[in-house]
Amino acid sequence: MSATTAAPVKPATVTRTLQRVVLPLEADQDILPLYVEGEQQQPPVVAHGEKERGAAAEAQDLSQVLSRTSYAVRAQQRTSFGTYFNAFPASYWRRWTVVTEVTLRVTLLGSADVIVYRSNAKGNVYRVESTRVEAGTDATAGTDVSFRLPLSTFADGGWYWFDVIAADGGATVKAARWEAEVPEDRATPGTLSIAVTTLNRPDDVVALLGQHGADPELLSILDEVIVVDQGNQHPTDAEGFAEAEKGLDGRLRVIIQANLGGSGGFSRGMSETLDAEKSTYVLISDDDVRTEPEGIVRAATFADLSRRPTIVGGQMFSMFDRPYLHSMGERIQPWRFWWGPVLQDSEGHHLDKESLRSTRELHRRVDVDYNGWWMTLIPLSVVREIGLSLPLFIKWDDAEYSLRARQTGVPTVTLPGAAVWHVPWTDKDDTLDWQAYYHERNRFVAALLHSQYPRGGRIVRESFIHQTRHLLASQYSVAELRLMALEDLLSGPEHMHDQLGTRLGDIRAVRAAHPDSTVEKDPGAFPAPRREKMPKKGEGVRPPSNRVGLLTMAAVGAVKQLRPIRQLSKSHPEAEVHAADAKWWMLAQFDSAVVSTSDGSGASWYHRDPERFRSLMTRSVKIHEQLLRAWPELSEQYKSSIDSLVGQDEWKKTFRGER
Known part of the structure; x- marks a missing residue:
């Protein structure tokens, strides 16, 4: 009798939504191109020596936004969801998570063509698949279409997205989402607490809390928002606070403490989250930002499905020029030990003028050393292992934390599609004010x-x-x-x-x-x-x-x-x-x-x-010589003290003012 070989048992899986297609929370035409775009026009002729720019797209209008998830496509027009917040950053999911294939699901009302595209790290675009949707008899339910899309070709970069071309009667994208089959042990979404540190920005905090409470998807995984108030102008006294608090439905806690800087405020948020013992993650957030709540959900989902515990950060748009992508990813140059953008030649991108689809630099995956703490999701398991922030007050706390995490095998990923709007550092030079002290000391x-x-x-x-x-x-x-x-x-x-x-x-x-x-x-x-003495020949310097x-x-x-x-x-x-x-x-x-x-x-x-000048120069020479000589011993001294510096017990003494 011959033995029968049993078929291998296929691991059990569950379906997880990786990201929803969303529309703006607020009626702001400036940011609409970050969510939807029209058909791209022919690019202009570029003069020799000038940099080629992406083609502009037909204008879309806020009147087409029907809800948070539905969008009207006008008759015989094309709308592309190949945008910052709605394209799918396939290369990041391939590199860092257990996901190997995604499914795009689109629910449509009316008749339209749905076309799926992908790109590679060079920014080359390929048409993948398309289907024709005819208007169904049920004018409210809509028609569902889906596309199974592998991630095997996204080693170094590339996105997926889809366009909708409406027929004569127009069409509506009622809902769309990117899904994946994941191992059964990844079925339960992790939850998070948001730690906001503030100093005399009560109106900004109230606006941010209002955004957090406006999205049911975020509320479904939100345990608590912890506002660490270190100023004398309190959010609790600001107009609109009661409404924002009500929107969070019991999830808000305000803690008043002495001004211990950003590192003191964020460490307090980490410490309180550890003590609460209910969240999977703590999300570090500046107070003077505006957020896209869907990005927070995406960051948490990405962390849920990462191969190993991973710090997941958001990118930064300019608060003043809102379609301007200011920071894509940050690194530390190891020889100089100085921070800067990963893409050295990039000064940011105006996504209302140069679309994601046609801007080659945006298709390469950007691997980072750290993420700014304007928005960074940290697993609580990482906090338990490596401790809280260094007591730096401000500057370098975010960079140092990711470097410390990396030593234990924890990477930091800056995820496109998860972002905040923040005041860009190009509009200030804080190396020339009181912060010069912290720039210098904390870098060292x-x-x-x-x-x-x-x-x-x-x-x-x-x-x-x-x-x-x-x-x-x-x-x-x-x-x-x-x-x-x-x-x-x-x-x-x-x-x-x-x-x-x-x-x-x-x-x-x-x-x-x-x-x-x-x-x-x-x-x-x-x-x-x-x-008294004019310059030679009247020329300036x-x-x-x-x-x-x-x-x-x-x-x-x-x-x-x-x-x-x-x-x-x-x-x-x-x-x-x-x-x-x-x-x-x-x-x-x-x-x-x-x-x-x-x-x-x-x-x-x-x-x-x-x-x-002479006095300061003499001291400068002496101190730098002393520092160079003492470096090996000083380095060992700081390294041997790290556990105490970042330990929760030591921080709690500081929170209580026991110094």
Whole structure:
């Protein structure tokens, strides 16, 4: 008798919705292109040497938005859902999750063609499949169509999306979603708590809470919103708070604590979520953002289905220019240990002018080192393993956390289609105000913990170069704060918790002692510019054209510090310098200058002070030499203290003010 070979048992699966097709929560024509677009027009002729741009699309109108999930396609017109919030980022799901195939399901009213497309990492577009839908007899139920789509060809990038071309009578996309069959043990969605840290932005917090409570899908997985209020203008006193609280239906908790910065607020949110023992994830969120709630649901679903515990972050649009995708993904250059965009040549994308479908840069998968804490979903299992944030107050807490997580095998993924609107950092320069202290100290703390290069690679050298530039530019308050930061760094990690709630007052006092920190809002606050010695041939300062020119200007600026100050410069600035032109080599040419702030709200009067320059330069040389020598021992000191610095028990002492 021959043995019978049993057929392999197919693992049990369940159907999970990966992302819904959604329309805007608010009636804002500016952001509609992030959800739907019309048929692309022929691209314009591009002159030689100019960058080719994606073709514009036929305008869609808010009147076509019928509900959160339904959209009217006009007769004989095409609507594409190949947009930021509705295309499917296939390469991310292939790379990081257990999903190997997706199903697109579309419910249509009326007669229309449905066409599915895909792209690859180069941005090449391929038509995949199509079907004709005829109007059914039931004018309310609609007709369901589906497409099974493999993820096997999306190794380095690419999206799926679909277009709808309506027949003579028009059509309505009643609903659509991207689904997948996943292992049975992934059936139950994880739940989350949202931790919002705020300082005197009550109206922003109320608006954000209103968005969180406006989406039933988000509410179905939301355990709690924890608002950590560190200011004296409270969201609970703001107009609209009661309504926002009602929308969250008992899921809101407001905690008032001392101002411990972003890291103190977010660590409190992590700690409270750990203690509650009911959420799978904690979502870190800035207070001054506007969100797409569906993106939060997508981030949680992505984390549910990731192969290993994964930090899932959202991208950032500009709050002021809302179709502008400002941040796609962030990395840390390891030799310099400095942050920046993964796509070095990208300055962002206007998705109302250059569609997702025709912008090649948007089709490549972007792998990141960290995600900004404007919106980041962290598994509670990761928090339990690696602890809370470092007590950094602000700056580098988000970057350091992902670097620490990566050491335990936890990746960070910045997921397209999950995003917030936030004030872009291009409209400010916080390296020139009180935050200069935290930029300097926290960058070094992160490098001491995570740099793989001896003595941090270039970081000490680059810090000294930047310090010299600030001194040549007469930015003495910035130079003083940077030295203060390095002195605290050298004192060891014990200062970090001890000074978390008090150091800001010291920083502000030190900064206030320097004239370059005084900002006047009145355009007529300063005397008219006058100069004793006019520039040669009446020409202004020209920017250096190469490295030799840059070094020459640095030498000229250094020699100038040995010369006495021209008397007239004490009563009249020698120039007015726009913020965009306020480079060190420009400011080094003047004995005094009025310099506008980067946000355009005022200006400061910089005065060259040779004695102060020499004093600060002497200290700068000494401290950077000391830091370079002490690096190996200092690195070990910070690494050995990490468990205490990020431990929940140590943080709770700080929350209680036991310092």
